[in-house]
Every structure is written in C-alpha cells, then in structure tokens.
Amino acid sequence: MEELYPRLKSLTLLARQYDIGINIDAEEADRLEISLDLLEKLCFEPELAGWNGIGFVIQAYQKRCPLVIDYLIDLATRSRRRLMIRLVKGAYWDSEIKRAQMDGLEGYPVYTRKVYTDVSYLACAKKLLAVPNLIYPQFATHNAHTLAAIYQLAGQNYYPGQYEFQCLHGMGEPLYEQVTGKVADGKLNRPCRIYAPVGTHETLLAYLVRRLLENGANTSFVNRIADTSLPLDELVADPVTAVEKLAQQEGQTGLPHPKIPLPRDLYGHGRDNSAGLDLANEHRLASLSSALLNSALQKWQALPMLEQPVTAGEMSPVINPAEPKDIVGYVREATPSEVEQALESAVNNAPIWFATPPAERAAILASRCRADGKPDASN
Incomplete structure (x- = not known):
C-alpha cells in the first residue's frame, strides 16, 4: 500500500484533470483484497471528492464476485459517489486453477464449470442494475445471449448514463453494430465502449496473447459462432436451463466439474497433495501471525x-x-x-x-x- 497508493493517487488525479475514468483491475484472485484496499482509500481521498470517474473491474468466474458487489455498493454509499463497475467473465481461469493446485489451497477461487460463470455473470449484472444511483455498470461481453439477457434485465426505459456495453477493439464488431444503431433501423440504441490496448510492442504482446488464448478456447462465444456446424439453439442456449439440466442429471445443483478434483485430491487416491496457506487472505494472515507470536513463547x-x-x-x-x-x-x-x-x-x-x-x-x-x-x- 505504501508503495502503490501514491502512484495510483497521482495517476487518478491526472485522469481527473482530463476527465478520464480510471478502473482498477485486480485480474488474479490473490490480488483482489489489496486492490479493494486501494480502491477504498482512493474513494475517500479529499482531492477526488465529487468526481465519479473511479471504477473497479470484477470477474464473474470468481465465486466471491456477488459478495464483492455488495462491498462495492456499501463503499459507494459510504463515500457518497457513483462507482463505475466493469463486469467481465474472467480471462485467467487456467492460471487460477493451476495456482490453487500448486499452492495446495482448500478449494478453487473460480467456478470449475463455464456454465456457472455464465449464470454468475447474469446474477451479478442484476445486482449492479438494481442500484443505478450508486453504480454505473459497464458490461464487457462478446456473447450475444449474455448481451440480450442484460438488455432485458435493464428494461426498456433506458436513459443516457444508465449503463453501457463494452467490447475489445477488433472483436465483436458485427454484434455491436446491432446494438449501437438507431431503434428506427431495428437496432437497440445502446452505447458500447471499445477497449483498445495502448502501448509498445513489449507491453502489448502479453495482453494480446491472453486475448487470443481466451477467445480461441472451444467454450468461447467468439470461437463457437464461427463454427457453421454448431446449431443456433446450442449457440444461444440459456445457461440457467443448462445448470438446471445438470442438476437433474447429477441430483444436486452446483456440483464442481467431475474431471477437476480439489487441490488436495490432485494426485488421486495414491497420495494427498501438500496443504498450503492462502497468503492473499487477510484473515489467514492474521491467524498465522497470531500463531507465530504464540509459538515464539514456546x-x-x-x-x-x-x-x-x-x-x-x-x-x-x-x-x-x-x-x-x-x-x-x-x-x-x-x-x-x-x-x-x-x-x-x-x-x-x-x-x-x-x-x-x-x-x-x-x-x-x-x-x-x-x-x-x-x-x-x-x-
């Protein structure tokens, strides 16, 4: 905090000078708590009072995403400002699974089934839309079903500044041509912000590779829509219906992916994986610190x-x-x-x-x- 916050504050003040919004993106699960600490301190910065250009990015594939939204709503209430909240599905699923396995954590911070993430996204979108005076939702998606669902959830009484859609530069343009056009032309007349990466070749390469991996996955809507052999009904299938169907087959709702064992069961029945500690969890760190103090007396x-x-x-x-x-x-x-x-x-x-x-x-x-x-x- 002592190193990061002065830099963040300086950058945010510069953004305010030019009236450019700034979003803090935790990305990985182990960076979420420190990112929230930075956000809270920024929201109560006297020099930023009355400015609604502060935002945060949340990932729907994280199991705690709905609870993070509750915290953000409370923060917006306490700091008397409207926060921009960008909702994404998440681009680091493989890394999150691998880190939890390597660290021997008790469980995974993300859902192990893609369809759960799709349902989570809609549930989180509903929570964000419910408090328009505190939250300015920014829905980042290239999925036609997700977009249509949010359009219906938001209602027909749209007004400028209620919410916006977002897409990446060079992706989803045919989809958003149907979104941003006029109602008279059969379009939705909703705003879409285009995210364009800016920087040198060295700084952009890693970002671009991540986007290629993300949208090259066989579960990606952008990838699946290009598959002419895929039936349209399957392409726009309702994720809630899919989860209900899984529950009927498995006898219980919300079961994890059967081929992704918990970190402790990574090696099967032969032996248990070594147990680790989630050092990104403040409560775990506090209990560990207490245990160390007690052990020093021994x-x-x-x-x-x-x-x-x-x-x-x-x-x-x-x-x-x-x-x-x-x-x-x-x-x-x-x-x-x-x-x-x-x-x-x-x-x-x-x-x-x-x-x-x-x-x-x-x-x-x-x-x-x-x-x-x-x-x-x-x-």
Missing part, C-alpha cells in the same frame, strides 16, 4: 530420537538467519554412539515400518513431534 528443543529416552546434555541455540537476535530454539547434537544406536534400531525395525501404510506412518511421526508440546528431531 521453548523449542530438538533431541535425538532413540528407543530409550536420552539425556538433555549441552544444548546449542538455533538462530533465525533473518534476525540474529531471534533464537528459534535449542538443539542437542547426537553423539557417535547414539548414531550407531539409531542405525541399528532402523535396520531392525525396517520390515515392520515398510509394511505400515504411509498414512499411518505420517500419523505416528506427527504424534511424536507433538509429544510434550515440543518437537523432537533425529540427527
């Missing part, structure tokens, strides 16, 4: 692990390399005779140990480490 000792109890002997301090004044605990090194005892014991008990299921071995080691409230370690 006197940690590491002793050789033998069949018979060992004497304490001379203990050596273990220093935190990042903070030399911080003594993590104390260790008593094994003597040569204790090493011989440990090796002999390991050889004698190897057949029994190897025959023990891995899960049971792990439980034994975990209970040994928790014994007496102090972890022991073999040397």
Whole structure:
C-alpha cells in the first residue's frame, strides 16, 4: 500500500484533470483484497471528492464476485459517489486453477464449470442494475445471449448514463453494430465502449496473447459462432436451463466439474497433495501471525530420537538467519554412539515400518513431534 497508493493517487488525479475514468483491475484472485484496499482509500481521498470517474473491474468466474458487489455498493454509499463497475467473465481461469493446485489451497477461487460463470455473470449484472444511483455498470461481453439477457434485465426505459456495453477493439464488431444503431433501423440504441490496448510492442504482446488464448478456447462465444456446424439453439442456449439440466442429471445443483478434483485430491487416491496457506487472505494472515507470536513463547528443543529416552546434555541455540537476535530454539547434537544406536534400531525395525501404510506412518511421526508440546528431531 505504501508503495502503490501514491502512484495510483497521482495517476487518478491526472485522469481527473482530463476527465478520464480510471478502473482498477485486480485480474488474479490473490490480488483482489489489496486492490479493494486501494480502491477504498482512493474513494475517500479529499482531492477526488465529487468526481465519479473511479471504477473497479470484477470477474464473474470468481465465486466471491456477488459478495464483492455488495462491498462495492456499501463503499459507494459510504463515500457518497457513483462507482463505475466493469463486469467481465474472467480471462485467467487456467492460471487460477493451476495456482490453487500448486499452492495446495482448500478449494478453487473460480467456478470449475463455464456454465456457472455464465449464470454468475447474469446474477451479478442484476445486482449492479438494481442500484443505478450508486453504480454505473459497464458490461464487457462478446456473447450475444449474455448481451440480450442484460438488455432485458435493464428494461426498456433506458436513459443516457444508465449503463453501457463494452467490447475489445477488433472483436465483436458485427454484434455491436446491432446494438449501437438507431431503434428506427431495428437496432437497440445502446452505447458500447471499445477497449483498445495502448502501448509498445513489449507491453502489448502479453495482453494480446491472453486475448487470443481466451477467445480461441472451444467454450468461447467468439470461437463457437464461427463454427457453421454448431446449431443456433446450442449457440444461444440459456445457461440457467443448462445448470438446471445438470442438476437433474447429477441430483444436486452446483456440483464442481467431475474431471477437476480439489487441490488436495490432485494426485488421486495414491497420495494427498501438500496443504498450503492462502497468503492473499487477510484473515489467514492474521491467524498465522497470531500463531507465530504464540509459538515464539514456546521453548523449542530438538533431541535425538532413540528407543530409550536420552539425556538433555549441552544444548546449542538455533538462530533465525533473518534476525540474529531471534533464537528459534535449542538443539542437542547426537553423539557417535547414539548414531550407531539409531542405525541399528532402523535396520531392525525396517520390515515392520515398510509394511505400515504411509498414512499411518505420517500419523505416528506427527504424534511424536507433538509429544510434550515440543518437537523432537533425529540427527
């Protein structure tokens, strides 16, 4: 915050000077909370009072998107301003799934079925349209069904400044020709803002590649509409009906994709994935910080692990390399005779140990480490 906010404030003040709206886009799920912190601080900036050019981008494929909208509505109320909210479906699905698996998270921050994202988009659009005095909705979509649904949700009593559609430069132009034209010509007469990337080749390449990947996917409307073999009814199928059909087939609404296991089940029945912590979650960080403070009060000792109890002997301090004044605990090194005892014991008990299921071995080691409230370690 200390590094980012001054830059963001400077950029926003420049945008206000030229009356150009500015949207904060969190993109990845692990950046959402800090992006919201930046937005809230910006909304209460005295130098930006009375200006409604501040906006935020939300992704419908994130499971917490409806709750984020609730927060944004509350923020707009408290800061007495109308926020621009750009609603997109999300372009980083693969990365979000991969990150959750690599980090060993409890679940995925995004829906694992595309049709759930489509339903979420419509539900979020309805929430945004319900508070026109607080939110200026910006609906970014190239999907004809989504566009038509929003047109109906918004009602026929349109007025300038109620909402807008958005499309990317070079994409969806035939679709939006039917949107921006006059009613007398059989069009919808609704505004559409064109998003055009600006920058050097180096800064634009990654963005353009992401757009190609996003719209090259076989679930993309832009890709599917070019498939002449695809029936029209399937192309404009109602996602709500599709979800209801899935629920009838599976006996429950909202089940995840059957071929995308939870991060902990990534390796199947063979073994569990390593469990991690979501360090982007402020509540998780707070609990972790509390646990670290409590652990600092504990006197940690590491002793050789033998069949018979060992004497304490001379203990050596273990220093935190990042903070030399911080003594993590104390260790008593094994003597040569204790090493011989440990090796002999390991050889004698190897057949029994190897025959023990891995899960049971792990439980034994975990209970040994928790014994007496102090972890022991073999040397």
